[in-house]
Amino acid sequence: MTTTTLLIYVLAAVAAATWLRSRKQSPIPTIAEAEGVLSSHRTALRFLGNATDVVARGCHQFPEGVFRLPTLFRWEYVANGLQRLSEIAAAPENILSFHDGAADSLQTEYTIGAAVKHNPYHVATVRGSLTRNLARCFPDVRDEIVHAFNDVLALEGKEWKSFHVLPQVMQIVARTSNRLFVGLPLCRNQEFLDLNVNYTIHIFTRGQLIKLIPEFLKPTLAPWFSSKNSSLRHALKFLGPLLEERLAKDQELGADYPDRPNDAISWLLDIATDEERTVPALALRILVINMAAIHTSSTTLTSALYDLTMYPEHMQPMREEAERVIAEEGWSKASLASMHKIDSFLRESQRLSATGALGLTRRVVAKDGFTFSDGTTVPHGAFLSVPANAIHGDPDNYENPEVFDGFRFSRHRKQGSALADPEDTNVNGAVFTQHMVTTSPEHVAFGHGRHACPGRFFAATELKAMLAHMLINYDVKADVEGVRPSDMVFGAMRTPSATGKIMIRRRV
Ligand code: HEM
Structure with a gap:
């Protein structure tokens, strides 16, 4: 047993004890399997490995209500029902x-x-x-996708080659995203890309370890696990001189000088004030935007590729759609909006794979708690979520929810396709509730409401362009026919397998 494993066990034991001590009575009911001290302890441990099942049982027991379930440290409050979700959002x-x-x-x-x-x-x-500039910046994004696929996959002939999907996709996504964030040449600097990818992975993995540390020990122990300071120091090696130059130019010439780069640095400088207008503070924001973009977009594309190899009947119709649209309209953000099947396939893949057991997690900060319209009150300080996986698998929300039906959304949108811009999520027409970027109480892969992912328009543009590029230029198939690499699950978090492989070969 390694020291890290031992440490995790010790921390888990301390955490479990802490949780047992901190259990409180509440008018919100507990799921049946967690009643009694030992049972709740068992459920808390089961939640770590199979949260979806624990939450599903709660939803079954309380089809229209709020319930509590125990985790190692605390009670997790879960609100079931679309009306409650809308109120949280x-x-x-x-x-x-x-x-x-x-x-x-x-x-x-x-x-x-x-x-x-x-x-x-x-x-x-x-x-x-960022969202406003997507159409204008699309030629750069497209250019980077072409170069990134060529360099990362490095396929010469037309032989099949096996790839670990997630690590390769992370490289492609990091590079493409940074073309928009920091531009050339930095977006192709391997050390800079690795730094961003690794920091992203650290936030998601080490954040989970830090979560296991009891609150009073965190200030002492957490810095040992976090790579925040070392990552920022490393980032300054690349971003330091660039940011100094950009700050000096803005200072000297104002924000409207000719040839001011149209990138995330300028967009941040347009808003940043006071202590945020320093090199380290700006560098940290670039890292944070990278973190928000890389993990989520990479896991979404990885899941979609696993789904493509599992349900290959979707490949030809999507390829035909991409080839037809590109032949008629060329590559642009607007032409991607005509790729309805690709859009639908990604949305369906998100429905079944993008969320963990819980979503829209919020902390109740109102001092009197949060009261739903039916009078149920969740206390101050509680963590409140919705059962994301259960919502996406609910037969009331989706016909045959357990079936992967890649074109279920493009079929629906066809019925109302005469309506205006499909990117306009504010229009109240049935057709618009089916678009990849559209959030709703039934589809929460990008969250919903006030904090719905602001990066989803960029993510959808980037991912649709990548999938279309793959379909036109490459063949893909499962590494082992009929086997989808298993997702990794830790508590409420779920990500596609990091070691799963698929086979890829050049078509053209
Ligand atoms: C497929 C890719 C993505 C997925 C699945 C995703 C998912 C999410 C989700 C679930 C939330 C929380 C919403 C809520 O709780 O209501 C969120 C928030 C956020 N996302 Fe994304 N995201 C993606 C891509 C991106 C990208 C590319 C960026 C940046 C360029 C980004 C930036 C953010 C930010 C800044 C927030 C916080 C919003 C706030 O504070 O109100 N995301 N995202």
């Missing part, structure tokens, strides 16, 4: 805090630093400038 930050929820899930105070939580101005950058 609409609640303001000073009642239900998204940032306090994320601070807990990713232990952001230790993995990223408190400043980002206290002033999350980068969210406005992503929601505003």
Whole structure:
């Protein structure tokens, strides 16, 4: 047994004891299997390995209600029913805090630093400038996709070759995203890309380890696990001189000088004030945007590729669609909007794979707790979530929910396809509820409501362009026919296998 494993066991034991001590009575009911001290302890451990099943049992027992289930440290409150989900999604930050929820899930105070939580101005950058500039920047994104696939896959002839999917996809996504964030030549610097990929992985994995440390020991122990300081120091090697130059130019010439780069550095500088206008603070925001973009987009594309090899009947119709659209309209953000089957396939893959057992996690920060319209109150300080996997698998929300039906959304949108811009999520027409970027109480892969992912327009553009590029240029098949690499599950988190492989060969 390694020291790390031993440490994890010790921490888990301490955590379990802490949880047992901190159990409180509450008017919100507990799931049946967790009644009694030993049973709740067992359920808390079972939640680590099979949270989806534990939550599903709760949903079955309380089809229209709020229930509690035990985890190692605390009670997790779960709100079942679409009406309750809508109420959570609409609640303001000073009642239900998204940032306090994320601070807990990713232990952001230790993995990223408190400043980002206290002033999350980068969210406005992503929601505003980044999204507005997508069409204009698309030629660069497309150019980077072509180069990244060529370099990362490095396929010469037309022989099949086996690839570990997630690590390769992370490289491609990191490089393509950074073309938009920091531009050439830095977006192709391998050391810079590795730094961003590794820091992203650290936040998600070490955040989970830090979560196991009892609260009072965190200030002492957590810094040992976090790579925040070393990653920032490393990032400054690349971003330091670049940011110094950009800050000096903005200072000297203002924000409108000719040839000011149209990238995330400029977009951050447009909003950053006071202490955020320093080189280390700006470098940290670049790392944070990378973190938000790389993990989520890479796991989404990886799952979609596993699904493509499991359900290969989708390949030819999507390939024909991509080839026809490109022949008629060329590569652009607008032409991607005509790729309905590809859009639908990605959305269906997200439905079945993108979420863990819980989603929309918020901390109740209102001092009197959070009261639903039916009068149920969840106490101050509680962590409240929705049963994401159960929602995506509910027969009331989807016909044959257990079936992977890649074109279920493109079939629906066809019925109303005469309506206007499919990217317009504000239009109340049935057709628009089926688009990849559209969030709804039935589809929460990008969250829903006030904090719905602001990067989803970029993510959808990038992922659709990547999948279309793959379909046109490459054949893919399962590494072992009929076997989908198993997802990795830890508590409420779920990601596609990091070691799974698929076979790829060049078509053209
Ligand atoms: C397929 C890719 C992606 C998925 C599945 C995804 C998913 C999510 C989810 C589930 C949330 C929380 C929503 C909630 O709880 O209501 C979120 C928030 C966020 N995402 Fe994404 N995301 C993706 C890509 C991106 C990209 C590319 C960026 C940046 C360029 C980004 C930036 C953010 C930010 C900044 C937030 C926090 C929003 C806030 O504080 O209100 N995401 N994302």
